[in-house]
Amino acid sequence: MNPFQTPLVYLKGVGQSRAEVLKKELELHTFEDLLRHFPFRYIDRTRFYKVREIREELPYVQVLARIVSKEVIGEKQSRRLVVKAKDDTGIIELVWFKGINWIEKTIIPGKVYILFGKPGFFNMMPQMAHPEMELYVPGAQKQGNLSLQPVYNSTEKLKQFSLDTKGIQKLTAAMLDQHAKDIRENLPLYIINQFKLLNRADAYRNIHFPGDATLLNEALIRLKFEELFFLQLKLLKNKLLHTQKFKGNVFDKVGHYFNEFYHNKLPFTLTDPQKRVLKEIRQDTQRGIQMNRLLQGDVGSGKTVVALMSMLIAIDNGFQTCIMAPTEILATQHYQTIKSLVGDDFIEVALLTGSTKQKDRKVLHQKLEDGDLKILVGTHALIEDKVQFKNLGFVVIDEQHRFGVEQRSKLWRKNIIPPHILVMTATPIPRTLAMTLYGDLDVSVIDQLPAGRKPIKTVHFFENQRLRMFGFMKQEIALGRQIYVVYPLIQESEKLDLKNLEDGIEAMSREFPLPNYRLSIVHGKMKPADKDFEMQRFIKHETQIMVATTVIEVGVNVPNASVMIIENAERFGLSQLHQLRGRVGRGAEQSYCILMSSHKLSNDGKIRLDTMVKTNNGFEISEIDLQLRGPGNIEGTQQSGVVDLKLANLATDQELLFKVRKCVETIFEKDPQLAHPENQILHHAFEVKNAGLSWDKIS
Known part of the structure; x- marks a missing residue:
């Protein structure tokens, strides 16, 4: 049996009640779950600070100092132990509010402590409340905890079971001592050598x-590589299987x-990127x-024209086409x-929505x-069952992240041979996110x-420039x-001091x-x-100003509109601001976007x-948005499931992702069947996946 699939209740030091609370609070069920509950930061205990180097903003410090005095001050609730310690640069005060009697007996004035x-x-x-202390013995082999100390996510409930970061450390250390030897390698040796990766067991240790710090960095690189590698392996294998499984209609003319x-209807010249995309399609x-x-x-940028011209190629080859959009x-x-x-006289185009x-x-x-409507x-x-095509050959899906997988696949099934699929998005996607x-x-990409x-x-x-606006x-x-x-917002919110639509209208x-x-x-x-x-009314120019919420973010096209004013702009995400700005600039006239905000701006704002x-x-x-918000908060990524990376960060690990992608592409070029x-070892990973287990099982 794989030891890492063992329930945590069987790990020494856990027991039934601790196992239950770990499951409930952190969703840790097995030895593997605990091993993959990674530290979120580390406390640097590899160095000693001098007293004069201490700054309040430092998370933790380690100091070597001699005790010069100790004194119990105050009565009852205000009682506390105050100890002064000194090095060659200054004095630090140590304070305890609990366990005073025992601590006061153990501290020896004149001795040096860590x-x-x-x-x-x-x-x-400078002061420390309830510090950890260890007597310093000159010449002793091991002095203090001179390491990078892991810090784990915990909760108040877990702390009641002594499962704070120290408690989780102890459990993880016990498991590694017992089972590190059982951690199997899951990458071929040639990849480990090519990228100079740490072996898997050492990476987890x-x-x-x-x-x-060097070993920590090597462990992070190894485990991030592994995470990204199996994600890309799955995506590119699926792509390969798709091309083998799904035949497509040939548009040969x-x-x-x-x-x-x-030649006769296109009212403008296509840009070079539009021509390139048409050629690719x-x-x-x-x-x-x-x-x-x-x-x-x-x-x-002209995506709709490219989609239309691609559809006309399909029609030239005897097929019907459709475009599906998320909103009416x-x-x-x-x-x-x-x-x-x-x-009106060239080809029939029809519209089908809930209002038809x-x-x-x-x-x-x-x-x-009948095949008359093209x-x-x-x-x-x-995607309703009643909508039946005679010969659907080309499907365009706009802003596809707003549709579920099942909804999209219903369109594919409307023809015996699946239609060609063109997915469009006006939300620019960072390259790393697109690859995942x-x-x-x-x-x-149309980038012009x-x-x-x-x-x-x-x-x-700012608000004081409103009259100018x-x-x-x-x-x-x-x-x-x-x-x-x-x-x-539509109505005033007690939580957020924002301009709202009703006040704005007034x-x-x-x-x-x-x-x-x-x-x-x-x-x-x-x-x-x-x-x-x-x-x-606005489209027909019967009104000059449209006061709105973000409902106009997508889908309103008024070439005569030349100004976009965004109130409380600091409250919007970058991609949303960019989408709103895109509502203007559609005509020949110069257009403007005015971002209104208060003077109180966060750094991100x-x-x-x-x-x-x-x-x-x-x-x-989009790249800056990814760095600010992280991949899980970028529009449309939540439902994908592929951004649930534990260690790799698509905003900061771009270079590693590109290396991994190239590596996987090379593997499939040389050995498509693995x-x-x-x-x-990689072929086995697919068998594990098909059995419903995770790609990166420990063993």
Whole structure:
């Protein structure tokens, strides 16, 4: 039996009650769970501080000092033991409030002690409360705990069972003493040698109890490598299996629809990145394998045109196509964009959403089944069982992270041979995240805006510059432009001192009164019909200012809108600020984004606003967002499950991830079936995975 699958109740020092509380508080069930409960930091006990070097901000210090006095002060509740110790640079005060009698008896004035604890200051003098103490014996072999001491996550409940960081240390040490020899290697020797990795057993020993800082670093590199390696191995193996399992329809010609659109209807010249992506899609759809491609592109970069032209290739080859979007607003925008590009007499385009009337649905369903309808745009309504295609060959999924896996796969099953899939996102994804979230997809990037688009000018105003902002709004409205004003909340919150929509409407109504100015109001709690009515008023230029919540983040396309004002901008994430800014800059005129904030800014808040002012590059912004928030909080990553990395950090371990990815790609190029003797250990990992166990089992 694998010793690491043994329940923790059987580890010496645990017992039934401790096993239960470890399970409940930290989800630690087995020896392996405890071994993979890694320290979150280390206390450096490898050095001694001089008294004069002590600073209050230091987490812990270790000092070698001679006891010069001890005294019990106060009565009853205020009773305390105060001991003074001295080195050649100054005096430190040691204080105890509990166990006073016993401690006072054991401390010997005149002797030198190793003192360890959290430093503070009282009356300008350095101080330690309840320090650890050990008598210093000159010439003795082992003096103090001269190591990097692990610190583990614990809880108040665990501390009641003496399972604070010290208690967890003891259990982990006991298990390693007993079972470190049972930790099996899971990487081929040639990889360990190539990347100069620590062996697995030593890595686990040194992640918990480092011999020194160098060994700790080597242990971290080894275990991070392993974590990223098996993630990439799984993703690339799945990609390989997908190409072997799913055949795809071959689009072997470019015909009338594509050529007519490209030569006679396309109102602008494609950018080089758009041409490159079209070429990549063209190559994919000629291979006889189902395409699975992610198309990343900033707001306004021209993804929809690329999607449409790819769909026209599918239609030229006798297939039907569809686009699925997460919201009715976005689906309607795609429908209107495509209709305006192809015109009324070129090809029929239909829209299917929850609002589509029953009689229109019947006609639409029949045209789909007959094969007459070639382009269908819609929401989740597309995956309903009633929606049947005659020959679906190409599917575009927009903002796909908002759909579940099962929802997406329902679309794939609407044809005997699965349709080619193009996944689009306007949320720029950092390269490291794309390699983990979408590592089994081919990735295309449109990283250039169409010619003639002027970069949006972004400024940051504080509250005392509000009158200047109002004056600028009036100038733009006088030029015939329109303005968005976005608030983070609908109603006032007692917890957050934020401008809210209701106050905003009142302030805007005072500053921009009827009949000279008209406002549209849009928020998430409105009925869809009311929301659409207000949006349509703004689109038709019947109103000049749209006061809204973030409901307009995706899906509103008004080329005449030239100003985006974001209230309490410091409260928004970077990707959300970037998405909101992307609502303007869609016409030929210069557009602006004004970030309003209070003077009280956190360090992260300041970095976010400075980043927005400095750059319009969505990919640069996404990298900074990843560093600030971490991968688990980036939009769309929570449901993926692949960012649950224990040690590796996608923001800081980019170089390691790229090395690992290249290594795995090389392995599959040389040995796609993992059949070579040196890769048997990796082949076994797949068998373990297929048995429903984790990839990186200890044994």
